[in-house]
Amino acid sequence: MQDSALFFDKCYDVVRRIPYGKVTSYGAIARYLGAAKGARMVGYAMTASHGKDVPAHRVVNRKGLLTGKHHFEGTNLMQQLLESEGIKIEDNKVIEFESVFWDPVKSH
DNA sequence: CTATTGACTACCG
DNA sequence: TCGGTAGCCAATA
Numbered sequence: 001m002q003d004s005a006l007f008f009d010k011c012y013d014v015v016r017r018i019p020y021g022k023v024t025s026y027g028a029i030a031r032y033l034g035a036a037k038g039a040r041m042v043g044y045a046m047t048a049s050h051g052k053d054v055p056a057h058r059v060v061n062r063k064g065l066l067t068g069k070h071h072f073e074g075t076n077l078m079q080q081l082l083e084s085e086g087i088k089i090e091d092n093k094v095i096e097f098e099s100v101f102w103d104p105v106k107s108h
Numbered sequence: 109c110t111a112t113t114g115a116c117t118a119c120c121g
Numbered sequence: 122t123c124g125g126t127a128g129c130c131a132a133t134a
C-alpha cells in the first residue's frame with residue numbers, strides 16, 4: 001500500500017527539483033525511480049498533485065508535448081506558466097525541448 | 109472479480 | 122512528430 005504512495009511522493013520530490021526554466025518527462029522520472037514502465041503512473045501522480053507544491057507544468061511527455069494541459073485551469077495556463085519561465089511553446093509543444101530538458105538522473 | 113480509462117512510451121509501416 | 126497499435130500499471134466503476 002505504501003509503495004504506490006511512496007512512488008507518488010518521490011515523483012513530487014523529483015518535480016520540485018526541476019530547475020527554473022527547465023522541464024523533464026514522465027518517463028525520465030519513472031526511470032529515475034526505477035519504474036521504467038511506470039510513465040503513466042507519474043502522470044497519475046501529477047493528477048493527484050493538485051494542492052501540493054509541485055510544478056507539474058514542468059513535466060511533459062517525452063516529445064515535449066503539453067499533454068497534461070487539460071488538467072490545469074483554463075486551456076493555456078500550463079503554457080503560460082512555462083512561457084513565464086522562459087520556455088517557448090508552439091502548438092502545445094516545447095520549443096528546443098532538448099535544450100531545456102532536465103534529466104533527474106544526471107542531476108543525481 | 110472483470111472492464112474501462114488515462115498528464116506514457118516503443119514499435120511498426 | 123507521422124498515425125495507429127500494443128504494452129504497461131494503477132485507479133475507478
